[in-house]
Amino acid sequence: MQPRPAAQDSDDEIDLMAVIGTLWRGKWVIAGCAALLMLIGGYYVFRVAIPKYQASTTLALELRSENVVDLESVVSGVSTETSAINTELEVIRSSGLLEKLVTELNLTADPEFNGALRPEPEFSIGKLKAIIRTAVTPAAEEEEAGVGLSPEEKEMNRTVATVRDAISASNQRNTYIFQIGAKTTDAMKSALIANTLARLYIQDQIDIKFQATENAVTWLSERVIELEAELKERENAIKELRAETDLVNAEALLALNQQAKDVRDRLADSRTTLALVGARVENLRSLQQEGDPATMAAAVNDPTLDRLVVRAGNDSATRELFDERFALLITREENALERAEQQVAALEASYARLQEQIEQQSADLVKLQQLERETEATRTLYETFLTRLKETTVQRGLQQADSRVLSKATPGVYVEPRKTRILALCLILGAMLGAGLVLARQMMHSGFRTPEDLEAATGHAVFGQIPKMPLRRRGNLVTYLNDKPTSAAAEAIRNLRTSVLLSDIDQAPQIIMSTSAIPGEGKTTQSISLSHNLAGLGKKVLLIEGDIRRRTFAEYFDFGDSPGGLVTALTGKRPVSELVVRAPGMDVDVLRGEKASVNAADLFSSDRFQEFLQELRRSYDYIVIDTPPVLVVPDARVIGQFVDAIIFSVAWDRTSKTQVTEALRQFESVGIRVHGLVMAQIDPRGMKRYGYGGKYGAYSSYGKGYYDAS
Template sequence: MNTDSQNTAKNAVEKDDDEIDLMALLFAILRGWKIIVFFAVLGLIIGVLYSRYVNPTYKSDALIQVEEKSQGISALGSDISELIGSEVSKAQTETELIRSRMILEPVVNLLHLRIQLSDPNIGALYKIKSSNIDTQINKPEGVSLKTEDGEVEVSQFNVSQNYLNQPFTLTRSATGFVLSNGFDDFKGQLGKAHQFRGTDGQIHITVNDLPADGYAVNITKQSLQTTTDRVNSALSVVEKGKQTGIIQLSMTGNNQQQTSLILKRIVLSYIDQNQSRGSEETTKTIAFMETQIPTLKKKLEDSEAIFNDFRKKYGTIDVGKEAELLLGENSQIDVQLNELKLKKADLTTYYTDEHPLVVQINDQLAVLNARKQEIDNTIAGLPEIQREFLQLSADTTINREIYLTLLKNYEQLKIVKAGQIGFARVIDLPISTFRAIAPKKLQIMILAMLLGAMLGTMLVLLKNMLRNVVKDPERLEMKTGIPVIATIPRSALLTRLRKNKKSQNRLLAHADNNSLSYEAIKSLRTNLMFGMTTVGKVGQRAKVILIAGESPGVGKSFISSNLTEVFSQLDKKVLIIDADMRLGELHKMFNMTQDNGLGDYLAQQIALTTVIHPTTLDNIDFIPRGQHPHNPSSLLSGDKFEQMMTELNEHYDYIVIDSPPILAASDAMIMSHYADKVLMVTRYDQSIEGQVAYAVKQMNKANVQVDGIILNDVQQGLMSKYSYHYSYAYGNKQS
């Protein structure tokens, strides 16, 4: 290698640049606009297909007011309200109650919601083609589903436990229908109830109508839990605001009328349960009174008869003041005892004897009974006739008071029950608006397009981060420690010509001699001329330039051939050697064959003059790669290659060697010892910085100093941050 090579070149810089270049990221995104647009359009297409694939979703709403307490009984007086009590309900508790099976099960049974019909003939393409697919309709009369070949109508379908949640297939036959589960086939007639016995239990079914022959329909009987869970998943029950007592019920589904019907039935089921709950206590109390009234009436009649007989026998008896007081107190005690017994009988219908209210009443009864016993002992001291009169009179009075009190309360409770309502009332029943709430097609398409664009942007940035391609000459110099001595713009005209596979490879001098690319090659020639002003090795006339690259496809042959052409314009004798004996294609640039080349000379005993071929260009000779030898590196390391270079130095002013890629073979390291300048070609926006730096490092390990880097195929444009490297050119730019 020439001793005049730059001695100040530094080793490759190993550390990465940690600073984030926002402009570089922006330009990287702009350069990848095709990928971003592709994914945005792909997202838009997916959004359109999804919006057509999904059935429209409709919503129905209802409002219920829950009052804090019932006013029905308390409005009639404190006595009755004390007997019945009051009930307090919070809206939050009622929201959970509405979701319970107690409310939902009557709706499920009424509308046959456990029966599920589906059309297996509807595929994804059909859903996309048709924006709205018919869904099953549940009514008290049965379940129906429209298909392309007719309608399915089933009014009854009950199965045993083992058949629950198992799919069956219904198919019309010549005589009726066939019900199959894959193991058993059950045949029946349309419009008639049938009972079948299968391996897992009994099946009760009534089929009213089916599509045309051969059109199968799936039918399934779901379990109650599965159905209520499905209803709950579509049902929303919340309290509007805080402590308002207003409950909002919302339900979504694929059929507006069906959704409104189910929600309406849920509201009515809740109201019925609430009303029956509110009057349950009154009903039980009336029933208890109806059993007691005849008994008390008979007891009163018996006591009056005995008292009247006594008075007829003994006449009127004057009772003393003390006896009257005792009688009055005894009467009051008996009335209180009967009232307490009535309350106790009512409480024991709901609570056990250990309940605090029952225990409290028992204590009160014990106190009253003790006082009554004391009065009875006092009255026992009165004369026999007088005492008997008092006893009969007291019995009659007590029985009359008890009977009249119970009869009064009974009539009042009948009036209360007639006008009693629950503590919940319907404000708004659901109505059908026929306005779909989903899918929101425009929103889905915009969101899908934005997500696609975001994915495309992420892929562009990820690709930029992972590949870290060569784009910035300054950054490349910092990474490798080698100066970038030339940036070669892309020739638009030559690029268009290369797209035609039948077109032959052409030099810039012939295809685009007014381009920036050609001027850049000339600038590279000037740089090399001033860099090789001193005389080379002893006995050496020619100045040897080795053109290498880190990997294939970077444009070594393009640079080598065009650099040779511009050197020939100096009226200098130039030789270009295709030293890539494996895959070299430099012969195509000169419209020649690869025969009789370097590989043949090194592997065979032939004269050097037989492998040197003149070209159609003045002052340019060419040595093609020849036939592929089995050991190119060994041949280059031999004495024959050294003798060849010595002999060639005597006949040429410049020798350009196009070598194999550095990372693919060690040939470039061997030939670089015969070169005055070692240049590395790298391709803009394609070569990877890490590979270029590694190639330079490998050359340095072989004691080879790379003198400069040529950045090839640089593309100019608004999206290229570093287009200023070749934004000015002198002369005619017409292509």
């Protein structure tokens, strides 16, 4: 029988049905938590919580104000924008307004708002908060926060803070209606506080407008006087500038600009002429140096030189006359160049004078225009402020509030604690807490509760499911098996026997080894019970205590004066027939373990042990070997090499998945096959508690008609 492949854990999806099943199995825990939270909530609602009453005053925002003049241009009213309306809501709960409320109603003498007047309870949430605040905030910071305040001011601040918590202000959507609410422990007190706060709010609006009007009159008067003086000063500055400057008007400045343009054009022509004359002089001088009469005559276009150039080649006197005439022409051109230079210099000086006049008069004109604009602006501002001053003066004493009372508050109605809601929330929170505990317990659980979980985690088949036997001591095991042959535990052992014998169809196993991952998992009880059941088939059975380190068989059997055990048999000093003990109440030969002078693993690794098992095969039909835990010592892996079948015990809901997996890996590392697993020490009540009582194995409720009472 090949082991099935272990389930892969790569799928991270949540199994919704598994979660629901887990919650259903923990339904009593969830119900208990819900009931506990409801009891706590009920105690708070009916015994601890103080009833509160809510009263509301309704105000309407006045959109039309009956002003004699347009005062809105000086002192604006309340805007109808959402942000402005929200601002008014905050004004209602402002410290200044609440201080007036506390003072008028003397709320500092009311224990509900002044905590110093209430008797201090032994335990309260406020005291706990104070302790935490003291621990978190240094004492120096607390003292610094109250520096400069008198005891009366501190008391007023504490009372205002408490009153603010009891006051609410809201705006009805898509309307200009305000509601001022007060929530206290007395219905009449809530109405009184709401009405008084509304009255103070309206009076505060009037006071603010009156004060704003007075401030506006004072400020406008000062500004009118300042602007009048500034206007006179600017008008005088214009007169002085007109007297000091030569500027007539903008048209004269335009004429100067036209004259400067004409001079600039003449200067450009003169400079061109100067450049031409200069170039001609330079050309003539260079021709004079070259001395070619024909070229010189052609350059000046002079008739006299044209006549002389014909005879200049052969007559020295003629050549001299020719040179004198050419030098005279050069002198003429130099004189023309000097006249052109003088004309350019004169035009440049004239243009510079014009530019200076233009710049001076332009600056004067700009300054004059600037003074005129500033004067006109000052005159306009002066007239505007003078008009506003007259309007504001007329408006004195005519201020009206921006709001009015639509309906006064009536005695408050009961609003809290909301018993039904609190109890419902406690029920929901309790159920959530219980569900969290159930899921957390399931997440932290590392054992196995069903054979399906065990098979999925290991990939090995589960041969049997053995319930916990009601034994007061281990020595009662054989008696229990004999007295309860049809009990659930006995039937579970028979199922295990059948699974083991049929694990190999071709040849039933003869030597069967029982082991586990750690001590205390029921493998020894399982070995004895299996041996007892095999003997019931009329077979010759030998039970060997392979755990020679702990040797617990003495707790199950009375060996009396047994001459020896397994170690003696291996040495051959005495035959096995003299060493085995027939257990009382069962037809099974038992070979007890002995303390060895050599290491147990070395002893079982010897050839002698293998030969010993071969000898036993010829004498017994079945041999059951109880071995030590795999994760503790290597004995089981050594013995497992020589047996026909290995059954591995896993304690129900106790042995962790890591321990089982590691133990099986230990067998696989040495090439030993574990034939099947046994889920042992199953608690039927625990199975029912987890919701499996009617579903799995011999301990199922369906077997009540087949089993005797356990």
